Amino acid sequence: MASLPPKHRLQSSAADSAATGQHEHHRPRGLMRWVLTTNHKEIGTLYLIFSLTMFLIGGVFALVVRAELFQPGLQLVQPEFFNQMTTMHGLIMVFGAVMPAFVGLANWMVPLQIGAPDMALPRLNNFSFWLLPIAFTLMLSTLFMPGGAPNFGWTFYAPLSTTYAPPSTTFFILSLHIAGISSILGAINIIATILNLRAPGMRMMDMTLFVWTWLITAFLLIAVMPVLAGVVTMMLMDINFGTSFFNAGGGGDPVLFQHLFWFFGHPEVYIMILPAFGIVSVIIPTFARKRLFGYASMVYATASIAILSFLVWAHHMFVVGLPLVAELFFMYSTMLIAVPTGVKVFNWITTLFRGSISFEPAMLFAIAFVVLFTIGGFSGLMLAISPADFQYHDTYFVVAHFHYVLVPGAVFSIMAAVYYWLPKWTGHYPHLRLSQWHFWLSVIGVNLTFFPMHFSGLAGMPRRIPDYSLQFADFNMVSSIGAFMFGLSQLLFVVIVIMCVRGGKTAPAKAWDGAEDLEWTVPSPAPLHTFEHPPQYRPVEH
Amino acid sequence: MVNVVEDRRPQVRRTVIKTLVVLAGMCVFAFALVPLYDVFCQVTGLNGKTASSAQSLVHQEVDDERTVTMQFVTRGAAGLPWRLEVEERQIRVHPGQSAEVHFTFRNLGERSLVARAVPSVTPSPASLHLRKLVCFCFENQRLAAGESFTAPLVFQLTRDLPPEIKAVTLVYTLYPQENDTVTAAMPDDGKHIDAVATRRWADRSSGGET
Ligand code: HEM
Ligand SMILES: [Cu+2]
Numbered sequence: 001m002a003s004l005p006p007k008h009r010l011q012s013s014a015a016d017s018a019a020t021g022q023h024e025h026h027r028p029r030g031l032m033r034w035v036l037t038t039n040h041k042e043i044g045t046l047y048l049i050f051s052l053t054m055f056l057i058g059g060v061f062a063l064v065v066r067a068e069l070f071q072p073g074l075q076l077v078q079p080e081f082f083n084q085m086t087t088m089h090g091l092i093m094v095f096g097a098v099m100p101a102f103v104g105l106a107n108w109m110v111p112l113q114i115g116a117p118d119m120a121l122p123r124l125n126n127f128s129f130w131l132l133p134i135a136f137t138l139m140l141s142t143l144f145m146p147g148g149a150p151n152f153g154w155t156f157y158a159p160l161s162t163t164y165a166p167p168s169t170t171f172f173i174l175s176l177h178i179a180g181i182s183s184i185l186g187a188i189n190i191i192a193t194i195l196n197l198r199a200p201g202m203r204m205m206d207m208t209l210f211v212w213t214w215l216i217t218a219f220l221l222i223a224v225m226p227v228l229a230g231v232v233t234m235m236l237m238d239i240n241f242g243t244s245f246f247n248a249g250g251g252g253d254p255v256l257f258q259h260l261f262w263f264f265g266h267p268e269v270y271i272m273i274l275p276a277f278g279i280v281s282v283i284i285p286t287f288a289r290k291r292l293f294g295y296a297s298m299v300y301a302t303a304s305i306a307i308l309s310f311l312v313w314a315h316h317m318f319v320v321g322l323p324l325v326a327e328l329f330f331m332y333s334t335m336l337i338a339v340p341t342g343v344k345v346f347n348w349i350t351t352l353f354r355g356s357i358s359f360e361p362a363m364l365f366a367i368a369f370v371v372l373f374t375i376g377g378f379s380g381l382m383l384a385i386s387p388a389d390f391q392y393h394d395t396y397f398v399v400a401h402f403h404y405v406l407v408p409g410a411v412f413s414i415m416a417a418v419y420y421w422l423p424k425w426t427g428h429y430p431h432l433r434l435s436q437w438h439f440w441l442s443v444i445g446v447n448l449t450f451f452p453m454h455f456s457g458l459a460g461m462p463r464r465i466p467d468y469s470l471q472f473a474d475f476n477m478v479s480s481i482g483a484f485m486f487g488l489s490q491l492l493f494v495v496i497v498i499m500c501v502r503g504g505k506t507a508p509a510k511a512w513d514g515a516e517d518l519e520w521t522v523p524s525p526a527p528l529h530t531f532e533h534p535p536q537y538r539p540v541e542h
Numbered sequence: 543m544v545n546v547v548e549d550r551r552p553q554v555r556r557t558v559i560k561t562l563v564v565l566a567g568m569c570v571f572a573f574a575l576v577p578l579y580d581v582f583c584q585v586t587g588l589n590g591k592t593a594s595s596a597q598s599l600v601h602q603e604v605d606d607e608r609t610v611t612m613q614f615v616t617r618g619a620a621g622l623p624w625r626l627e628v629e630e631r632q633i634r635v636h637p638g639q640s641a642e643v644h645f646t647f648r649n650l651g652e653r654s655l656v657a658r659a660v661p662s663v664t665p666s667p668a669s670l671h672l673r674k675l676v677c678f679c680f681e682n683q684r685l686a687a688g689e690s691f692t693a694p695l696v697f698q699l700t701r702d703l704p705p706e707i708k709a710v711t712l713v714y715t716l717y718p719q720e721n722d723t724v725t726a727a728m729p730d731d732g733k734h735i736d737a738v739a740t741r742r743w744a745d746r747s748s749g750g751e752t
Contacts, residue, residue, distance in 0.1 A: 120554045188561045196553045222565050230572030242720070245576060248660055249619070249717025253589055256579050263575070323588060323666070 035130075038122035039528055040107045043129050045425070047104025048418075050132055052494070054096035055411075057140070059487050061089035066449075066483040069476050072468050082466035083151035084143065090154025091172075094272065095179050096136050098406065101414045102275040103128075103186045106214045109421065110190060112519035112526065113208050115199025115535045120192035128185040135178035142168035153464060155265065158246035158257040162238045169239060173232045180225045187221035190214055199518070201537035205296065208517050212299050213278030216306045220267045220274070223310075227264040231257065255320050262313035270309045273405060274302055276373075276413030277344055280366045282517065283420050284348055287363035288355025289514040294347040301340035308337045318389045327386045334384035338377065345374055360512070361435035365416035368408055368443050376404030379454065394464075397457025403450045407486075408443070415442075415493065422500050423507030427525035430500040438496060441489035448482025587670035590663040592712075595680055597673045604638040605701050611709040612699070614643065616659075619716045623651030624685070626659060626716055640698040645678060645714070647693070649685035658682045659714040668710045671703040682719050 028036050037043060064085045068076045077085070107125065111118055119125050142149040147166035150156065161169060194215045198207070207215075234245040235257075244250025246257045277298075285292040292298065314322060314330040322330070348370050357363070379401040383389050392398060422430050452475040457463075461472045468476065510520040518537070522530045583589040612633050616626040625648045635641050649655060659679045663669035674680075678693035685691060699710065 120550070121558070184565065188558060188565075191561055192554045192557045195557050196550045222561055223568055226565060226568035227572040227575075230569065230575075234576070247717075248662075248715065249658065249719065251594070251660075253579075253583075253591075255589060256576065259579065260572070260575060321664075321666070323586075 036126065038118075038126050040111050040119045040122065040125065041425075041526060041528060043119075043125050044104045044106075044108030046129050047100050047107060047132075050129075051097050051101035051104060051414075052497075054092050054100070054136060056490065056494075058089050058092035058097055059490060061085045061092065063483060063487050065089060066480040068466050069468070070480040071477070072470055072473050074467055077466070079466045080148060080151060083153075083464065084149040086464055087150045087153050087156075088139075088143065091139065091150070092136070093406075094154060094268075095176070096132070096139075098272050098410050098414070099183060100132055102214075102217070102272075103183070103190075105210075105275070105279070105414070105417050105421075106186075106190050108425065109519060110193055110211055110214060111197070112424075112522065112530060113211050113517050114194060114197060114202060115518050115531045115537060116193060116197035117529065117532045117534075119189050120197055121189045124185055125189055128182045128189065131178050131182035131185075135175040135182065138171055138178070139175040142166075142171050145171070155261060156235070157261070158235060158238065158254055159248075162235050162246055165239065170236065173236045176232050177229060180229050183221050184225045187218035187225075190218045191222075194218075199531070199534045199537040201539065203539070205299070206537065206539050208278070209281035209292065209295070209298055209302075210275070210278035213274040213281075213302050216302050217271050217274045220271050220306055220309070224264045224267040224271075227260060228268075231260040231264065234260075255317075258317050258320060259313070262316045263310075265316065266313045267306075267309045269402075269405070270305060272410045273373075274306065276369070276410045277302060279413045279417045279420075280348065280369050281344075283362050283366040283416055284351050284370075286420070286512050286514040286516075287360055287366075288352050288357050290351055290355045292347070293350040294343070297343055298347055301343040304340045305337060308333065308340070312337060315384055315386075315389070318386045319393050331384055331386040335381060338381055338384075341377055345370060345377075360419070361430065361432070361439055362416045362420035364436070364439045365412045365419065368439070369412045369416065372404055372408030372412070372443075372446070376401055376406075376409055379404060392457065394462055395457040396453040396461045396463055399463050400450050400453035400457055403453070407450065408446050412442075412446075418497070420512075421519075422497070423511035424519055424522075424524050424526055426501050426504075427507055428500050428504030429507050429511070430496050431504060434492060434496050434499075438489055438492045441492065442486060445482050445486030445489055449479050449486055450482075452476075452478045452482075587663075587668075588666050590666040590669050592661050592663055592669050592672055592674060592679075596675060596677070599640055599675055599698055600638075600673065600700055602638045602701050604636045606636055608637050608705075609634050610637060610699055610703065610707065612641070612697075613709060613711045614645075615711060615713040616645070617713065617715045619657070619718055622655065622657055622716055622718045624649055624655070624657055624716055626714060635699060637699050637701045637703050640675065640696060642676075642694050642696045644692050644694050646690055647678075647683055647685060648690040649687060652687045654684060654686045654689075656682050656684045656719045657716050658719050659716055662713045662715070664711045664713070665707060667704060668699075668707050671700045672710065672712070673698045673700060679714065 034042065034046065037046075062085075064077060065082065068074070068082055107119065110116075145166075145168040147168060150161070150166065150169055150172045152160040152165060156172075194207070194211055234243070237243040238245050238247055238252070244252035246252050246254050248254060281292055281298055312330055312334045314326060315334045318327060318330070352367075359367075379397065383392055383398065383401055419430055419435060422428070456468075456472045456475040456479075459472065459475075461468055461475075507524040509523050511524055512520075518535065519526070521535065583591065612635050614628040614631055616628055618624060618626065627646045627648070629644045629646075633641060633643065645659070647657075647659075658681070661677075661679050663672055674695065674697050676694055676696040678695065683691060703710075
């Protein structure tokens with residue numbers, strides 16, 4: 001710890017990265033401690049709590065949708081409100097639940113895994129977090145505005161989101177701007193931390209895959225969040241200032257909107273899955289008690305997925321009337337992504353092969369991730385076949401695809417991470433029996449919900465419609481039952497986390513016997529300040 | 543004892559500056575994509591847009607060997623009580639030949655209103671070979687309540703129309719316009735100031751004049 005008084009240090013330094021390592025007795029107490037904190041662990045916790053809150057709110061919206069779809073016909077809600085629910089569900093889950101959860105995990109674990117005392121820009125870190133509650137309060141408040149919340153789907157295609165949008169759209173745009181700034185600042189911070197604050201002796205190729213995947217994700221964020229900001233700004237101008245970016249009547253082009261959106265949107269889906277790859281690549285070796293198979297190929301596969309993700313955006317637009325060469329180009333480039341993704345799945349399975357495996361809750365979620373994410377990858381490949389997508393597009397098959405990659409994909413990886421690192425965070429193991437119940441209820445619930453959607457989609461059921469023809473009734477009833485099962489079992493998750501914070505079996509520093517990364521060298525629970533003296537890193541052969 | 547964060551501050555600052563540069567570059571790129579898209583579409587004709595001002599006739603021999611079906615489709619707009627009709631829904635033309643068809647606008651509403659018919663060509667590659675010598679679509683129309691107005695479209699399909707194209711569809715969709723934007727013609731000179739301030743995005747295909 002520096003011996004200079006904090007004040008002096010503040011003067012002598014750039015305003016943005018000063019307030020590291022305050023002394024315990026200078027810290028504000030009570031609520032202000034959380035509002036003003038610059039500690040990466042506390043900010044990480046704030047992100048995770050925020051994300052969990054959003055996950056539950058977004059989940060309630062999803063259950064409104066599934067309740068309406070339980071039977072054909074209109075029972076519970078009006079179609080207008082139904083559309084607001086699908087839209088808000090998607091927006092909240094993508095921008096409010098999954099992305100902040102990964103940022104929270106990065107805040108907690110990146111410094112611990114690279115042996116840094118904190119993030120490189122701690123005060124900026126505080127600011128990035130507090131933008132999020134503002135953004136999402138604004139977004140949720142649109143539900144109470146005249147004309148209702150945004151109702152044009154999470155992809156907000158113009159002119160539905162401009163010419164035909166409710167008045168609250170301007171607030172929605174503002175909230176996306178704020179959330180986008182938060183993500184960009186978070187990404188800058190993560191890049192600065194990983195590139196500069198690694199423990200002496202730790203080379204790039206010594207970093208854990210969680211750190212690697214987050215580094216690449218942060219670059220993706222820097223690259224595409226400005227495009228999102230640009231596209232919503234153009235919407236704002238079309239709505240309020242009479243421009244015609246997307247208005248054909250004024251000479252604009254609605255298809256341009258889709259190009260811009262998906263140029264952001266496809267890398268965005270990888271932003272939501274690359275950190276998940278990292279988490280699983282850290283958990284599987286721990287519980288297989290083997291080194292990760294193909295470490296270097298994992299890094300290269302992640303990087304090539306990130307680069308390729310800029311070349312495939314129009315696979316979301318096969319039916320807008322692309323010329324034949326474009327259909328073919330985007331079809332093949334999309335299929336190409338399956339190659340590095342396949343490398344990853346292969347490496348996970350090979351790591352498991354002849355491992356001495358134990359099935360702790362984190363491992364259960366990680367294995368379910370590998371299996372179920374792969375199902376989502378396969379349905380993605382089916383959608384990538386452009387002529388087939390003419391049939392599948394805008395049906396429940398697409399809904400099944402992206403929920404398989406996002407729920408038992410991204411969300412399961414987050415849960416695996418929570419079960420894996422809870423002992424480090426709280427000093428206690430999560431309750432084993434309850435965790436196992438949570439896992440099994442979740443896996444069964446997820447599959448009951450989303451597997452039948454493949455069938456209803458192939459049979460032609462359109463997405464984003466509150467009513468459907470009778471032949472889809474059985475599939476939908478199963479989906480709705482599964483959805484309630486999955487949704488309610490997440491309450492169990494909340495209970496498990498709260499119980500674990502309060503007590504439980506005490507965890508040692510190295511909470512899992514196969515865990516080798518740096519975070520397991522600090523005590524459990526991790527004290528507020530760790531690695532103030534940088535650890536000497538001894539490279540392990542990967 | 544050294545504080546690592548203190549210690550590495552210069553490096554951190556360098557990294558931050560670099561990422562900010564990339565960020566700024568991407569912000570510029572995001573907006574640059576709009577004109578890039580316009581140029582791309584103009585060169586390739588991919589979004590089926592036609593020139594936004596009158597073009598001259600290309601004098602070339604009429605290709606009597608080939609006949610192309612020219613179809614006209616007209617569409618109204620939500621909330622605009624207008625009707626747009628074409629005298630002949632379909633005509634047959636030879637490449638190189640010029641032809642004329644008449645369109646009639648009718649305001650069935652009770653107010654004077656301004657609208658514009660926006661063209662779109664299918665298949666999109668044909669848009670590069672469709673020359674409009676006279677078109678009502680270059681300007682906004684104001685029609686008093688109950689008024690109607692007939693205007694000609696004079697066009698030519700040039701001989702370099704790709705041989706696989708046997709039929710070309712020209713769709714006109716009506717779009718309501720701000721009431722104060724009525725002008726004799728939408729000029730391309732950029733000096734035009736109206737509520738549609740970024741008109742220049744609109745003038746996508748002003749090239750192509752000979
Ligand atoms: C092998 C890898 C993948 C392939 C080949 C693939 C392919 C596709 C295709 C072709 C579509 C468009 C379907 C349509 O709208 O007709 C699509 C939609 C989608 N994919 Fe994937 N995908 C893959 C992986 C992923 C991953 C990893 C994620 C996210 C974590 C993801 C998230 C989505 C989402 C959210 C949509 C739907 C967007 C919407 O229209 O609302 N995909 N995918
Ligand atoms: Cu995609």
